[in-house]
Amino acid sequence: MSDFTPTERTQVKRLPKRGKYERETVFAILDAGFVCHVGFIVDGQPYVIPTNYGRSGDTVYLHGSAASRMLRTLSEGVPMSVTVTHVDGLVLARSVFEHAVNYRSAMIFGTPRLVTDRDEKLAGLRSLTEHIAPGQWDYARRPNKKELAKTSLLALSLDEASVKIRTGPPDDGDSPDAALEVWAGVLPLAAAWQAPDPDPVLPAGIPLPPHIAALAGRPASIPRT
Numbered sequence: 727m728s729d730f731t732p733t734e735r736t737q738v739k740r741l742p743k744r745g746k747y748e749r750e751t752v753f754a755i756l757d758a759g760f761v762c763h764v765g766f767i768v769d770g771q772p773y774v775i776p777t778n779y780g781r782s783g784d785t786v787y788l789h790g791s792a793a794s795r796m797l798r799t800l801s802e803g804v805p806m807s808v809t810v811t812h813v814d815g816l817v818l819a820r821s822v823f824e825h826a827v828n829y830r831s832a833m834i835f836g837t838p839r840l841v842t843d844r845d846e847k848l849a850g851l852r853s854l855t856e857h858i859a860p861g862q863w864d865y866a867r868r869p870n871k872k873e874l875a876k877t878s879l880l881a882l883s884l885d886e887a888s889v890k891i892r893t894g895p896p897d898d899g900d901s902p903d904a905a906l907e908v909w910a911g912v913l914p915l916a917a918a919w920q921a922p923d924p925d926p927v928l929p930a931g932i933p934l935p936p937h938i939a940a941l942a943g944r945p946a947s948i949p950r951t
């Protein structure tokens with residue numbers, strides 16, 4: 727598995743020691759989440775849109791209504807950037823200046839491709855569904871012809887990507903501020919899946935599927951498969 731080569735765009739310049747380009751590190755951050763922010767420009771106006779994604783191999787899939795401006799614009803070969811962020815804690819320093827956040831984030835650049843082949847589209851939607859809610863593609867009803875036509879699927883090849891990671895305590899432990907009587911440290915943050923909440927109109931007797939039951943209580947920002 728070859729690593730990403732830093733490019734003019736992806737070379738981390740600010741605090742470069744936090745930059746990473748190992749493919750497995752990029753994949754781990756993508757696989758730990760399912761919400762990204764998509765940046766693109768329409769008529770000189772930048773937009774940043776939160777949306778779901780899935781990864782399969784070296785491809786990131788994005789989907790949505792064929793009527794969405796984001797999907798329509800990006801289908802036309804417009805360059806985009808995609809970011810995925812996980813916040814792991816607040817870094818509380820002695821000085822306000824040194825406060826920070828512990829995080830893992832990935833940034834991808836590229837020009838997506840509209841997937842039009844039916845089999846490829848189904849496979850891509852399967853990857854996206856399984857990335858977000860593993861087990862649901864085989865459990866829930868799959869898209870019919872009409873639903874498929876209403877859905878656009880974009881494939882973004884993972885060619886140009888960077889990761890930035892901050893871990894550890896505040897940076898002012900060895901500064902003159904260390905003498906201050908100010909508590910300093912990290913307040914960790916971890917989202918976790920909660921107990922499933924059945925649809926109030928769900929008929930009695932439909933059991934919770936094991937693949938969903940298994941998620942309850944588990945941390946949300948780690949890979950689930």
Ligand SMILES: Cc1cc2nc3c(=O)[nH]c(=O)nc-3n(C[C@H](O)[C@H](O)[C@H](O)COP(=O)(O)OP(=O)(O)OC[C@H]3O[C@@H](n4cnc5c(N)ncnc54)[C@H](O)[C@@H]3O)c2cc1C
Nearest residue numbers: 735736737738739740811813827829831832833888889890
């Ligand atoms: C949750 C969170 C909170 C943050 N809060 C702040 C803040 O308050 N103030 C602040 O200045 N910065 C913050 N950062 C860091 C911020 O994301 C940038 O890395 C930083 O601002 C430097 O920006 P720049 O344009 O100078 O980056 P440069 O180093 O010039 O960026 C060059 C290239 O490095 C890569 N890169 C840069 N940042 C990231 C990243 N975060 N993830 C993946 N690749 C990256 C990209 O490929 C980018 O094109 C935060 C990051 C996260 C994840």
